[in-house]
Amino acid sequence: MTPETAPPQVFTDLQFWIVCIGLALGSFVLRFGFLGLIGSREMPEWVLRHLRYTAVAILPALVTPLVLWPTHTGGVFSLPHFVAAVLTVVVGFLTRSVLGGIVTGGVVLYALQAMGGG
Amino acid sequence: MAVSTPFSSFLRGMRDSLPFILVAGPFGLLFGILATEAGLNLFETVVFTVSIFAGAAQLTSLGLLQEQAPTIIVLLSGLAVNLRMAMYSASLTPYLGDAPVWKRAIAAYLTVDQSYALSIIRFEQEPEMTVAERYAYFFGTNSVIAPVWTLSTILGALVGAQLPQSWNLGFVMPIAFLAVVAPMLRTPAHRIAALVAAVVALPAAMLPFNLGLIVAGAAGMAAGARAELVLNRRSEAAA
Numbered sequence: 001m002t003p004e005t006a007p008p009q010v011f012t013d014l015q016f017w018i019v020c021i022g023l024a025l026g027s028f029v030l031r032f033g034f035l036g037l038i039g040s041r042e043m044p045e046w047v048l049r050h051l052r053y054t055a056v057a058i059l060p061a062l063v064t065p066l067v068l069w070p071t072h073t074g075g076v077f078s079l080p081h082f083v084a085a086v087l088t089v090v091v092g093f094l095t096r097s098v099l100g101g102i103v104t105g106g107v108v109l110y111a112l113q114a115m116g117g118g
Numbered sequence: 119m120a121v122s123t124p125f126s127s128f129l130r131g132m133r134d135s136l137p138f139i140l141v142a143g144p145f146g147l148l149f150g151i152l153a154t155e156a157g158l159n160l161f162e163t164v165v166f167t168v169s170i171f172a173g174a175a176q177l178t179s180l181g182l183l184q185e186q187a188p189t190i191i192v193l194l195s196g197l198a199v200n201l202r203m204a205m206y207s208a209s210l211t212p213y214l215g216d217a218p219v220w221k222r223a224i225a226a227y228l229t230v231d232q233s234y235a236l237s238i239i240r241f242e243q244e245p246e247m248t249v250a251e252r253y254a255y256f257f258g259t260n261s262v263i264a265p266v267w268t269l270s271t272i273l274g275a276l277v278g279a280q281l282p283q284s285w286n287l288g289f290v291m292p293i294a295f296l297a298v299v300a301p302m303l304r305t306p307a308h309r310i311a312a313l314v315a316a317v318v319a320l321p322a323a324m325l326p327f328n329l330g331l332i333v334a335g336a337a338g339m340a341a342g343a344r345a346e347l348v349l350n351r352r353s354e355a356a357a
Contacts, residue, residue: 006204006267009156010184014164016162018189018193019183019189020169021169022193023170023196023197026193027170027196028226030200030207031200031204031206031207031229032222033204033208051201052202052205052343052346053307053341053342054198054336054339055168055202055299056299056303056308056311056343057194057312057335058331058335058338059174059199059295059296060338061298061315061316061322061331062178064319064320065323066181066291066314068320070289081292082291084289086302088293088296089296090300092300093300093301094286096301097141097301098141098145098298099145100148100297101297101300101301102290105297
């Protein structure tokens with residue numbers, strides 16, 4: 001890796017290590033929490049009910065703005081990106097396959113961009 | 119019913135996990151490539167993946183680091199994605215709780231979507247399994263997937279360093295997120311949670327410090343939980 005081909009890093013090393021260590025410890029606490037500390041005590045049902053929906057809520061919340069205003073188009077709506085994103089969800093949902101979704105989205109995006117000359 | 123031993127349980131867990139190689143392998147590869155694109159070196163990428171050991175949370179925090187979100191938001195969002203691990207942990211406790219603390223700690227570290235999903239189904243179907251057999255099965259489900267995930271991440275990082283900048287992989291990250299979330303939309307309540315979170319995220323994006331993510335995520339969770347209650351009541355009323 002020579003300096004001129006090294007990709008630009010927009011965050012500091014300190015930031016990276018704080019996130020890495022914090023997330024590693026935090027994730028372990030979440031995983032160990034009940035199995036390790038609470039043992040056989042039951043969690044309240046309403047807590048479990050909310051926890052069930054964390055991943056399906058936080059990921060779309062994160063990604064929807066990125067789809068409608070992609071960072072590397074400078075935040076301008078782009079039809080190829082939008083179509084690729086929609087088809088990723090449709091195929092991923094229908095095939096229940098992460099890989100199927102990624103491949104579909106990637107192929108559609110690059111195909112549309114190639115057709116558009118972009 | 120054949121006589122089962124911890125060893126045969128381990129092998130069965132291993133066998134049941136094999137289809138997930140097709141998920142963990144390419145996903146690890148992709149994460150390695152994206153981590154390199156974000157500017158992480160091989161050492162950082164490996165430490166990140168081995169210490170956190172949760173693809174979706176890694177992808178989330180890496181994406182937000184690149185969006186130059188405040189560090190605390192990056193951390194909270196990564197943890198929010200991993201909150202489901204607390205639920206997994208709670209639901210495994212009746213089956214794995216009766217073991218030495220070091221064994222529970224190792225199991226906790228290895229709690230991922232695949233090992234949880236495979237194990238909880240097996241434990242529910244076969245209540246006669248001993249605790250030793252359950253642990254053997256659980257570790258078996260990780261015995262192939264964990265090395266595959268780690269090695270494919272390393273491979274991705276090595277490949278990523280060779281890819282030309284002109285490939286413009288920026289949008290692969292959102293695509294990967296969507297591909298991860300789509301198969302999770304199993305029930306109407308899951309779909310409502312995702313839809314509400316996505317819609318709320320748009321106006322909430324104007325909030326400072328990327329707080330919109332937390333607000334939209336919380337709205338989605340509340341909507342999902344609420345929808346589950348209402349739909350359950352309705353189906354009970356119909357029954």
